[in-house]
Amino acid sequence: MPLSLLHPVTSDLTIKKSRFIGCVQPVADRAAAQVVVARLRAEHPGAAHVCWALLAGGQSAAHDDGEPGGTAGRPMLEVLRHQDLEGVLATVVRYFGGVKLGADGLVRAYTDAVAQALLNAPKIPLVRTLHRTCRLPYALEGLARRELQQAGATLHQAEHDAVVQLSFSLPEPAWPALRARLEEAGQGALQWVEPPVAPA
Template identity: 70%
Template sequence: MPCTLVTAVHSELLIRKSRFIGCVEPVADRPAALARVAALRAQHPGAAHVCWALLAGGDSAAVDDGEPGGTAGRPMLEVLRHQDLEGVLASAVRYFGGVKLGAGGLVRAYTDTVAQALLGATKQPVQRLQTLRCIVPYALEGWLRRELDAAGAGGLQVSHGMHVELQFSLPEAAAGALRARLDDGGQGRLAWMEPV
């Protein structure tokens, strides 16, 4: 099961006079990752490279930022994949120390920077959410809201018209059981619709 990280974790390595500052952190998508990388560039204006890798479904990316192709971003991405992580940004800021490391040395340096940070990371399973939408008579609104609170549903959106329309999200694993319980309790007066 894929995991994400609870909080950001940092590492720092000194390899042949070059300083590598690593960070692994939970990030939802590419725009959030790009904002984080921009903040790192601003925080480290004297750095030679700010390389990064993002593993977040279709938003995944690997960026070498001026290092020889495939020596920074891709190895960092492979470390994240090997750890079965999802929604995680790995970044490495390099201050060049004057000694060239070669392609193999760069791959090892960036891999070790991310792996070192992950040693101190706390992981948690990724919970996929399912969105459900239903319509109920006004008489059932209070009961339904109590059921949703008890189930830990979030993102509740309610609209009132001829009936009460509710849309909410909860972990995929719990969605089927809640839907069955609501069908029983609603005694046929609850109608399911496609989420919007």
């Protein structure tokens, strides 16, 4: 099961006079990650590089920010992948100390900055939330609401027309059992709406 982070955690390494300030933190998507990177650039105007790697929403990205290609962002991304993380941004701010590290030295430095931060990072299981919508006769509404509550689902909308339409979300692991119980109770009278109605 993929893991995410509870809150941001930092590291601070000095290697051959260069300072590497690492941070790993939870983010929702690439747009949120870019806001964080822009803020870091503003907070560290004297830094030589602000490199980053992202795993979020099924997407990955890595940016070397002027370091030789493949020596910063990609190694940082591999550390995140190795830890089975999702919804996580790794950043490393580098202040150049005047001594060149070479490609291998850079890879090690950026990898270590992220790995050190992750050593102290509290990880939490990442549970996907599913959104579902169903239509059912009025006679089944009470039973359906009880089943949703028992499954830990959140009811977002109930519309009453010729039939009742319920829109809800729930943790992915609870979905198969809830679906089976509702379909059995509905005996063919319950219909799933695709695509589901997203909560407002």
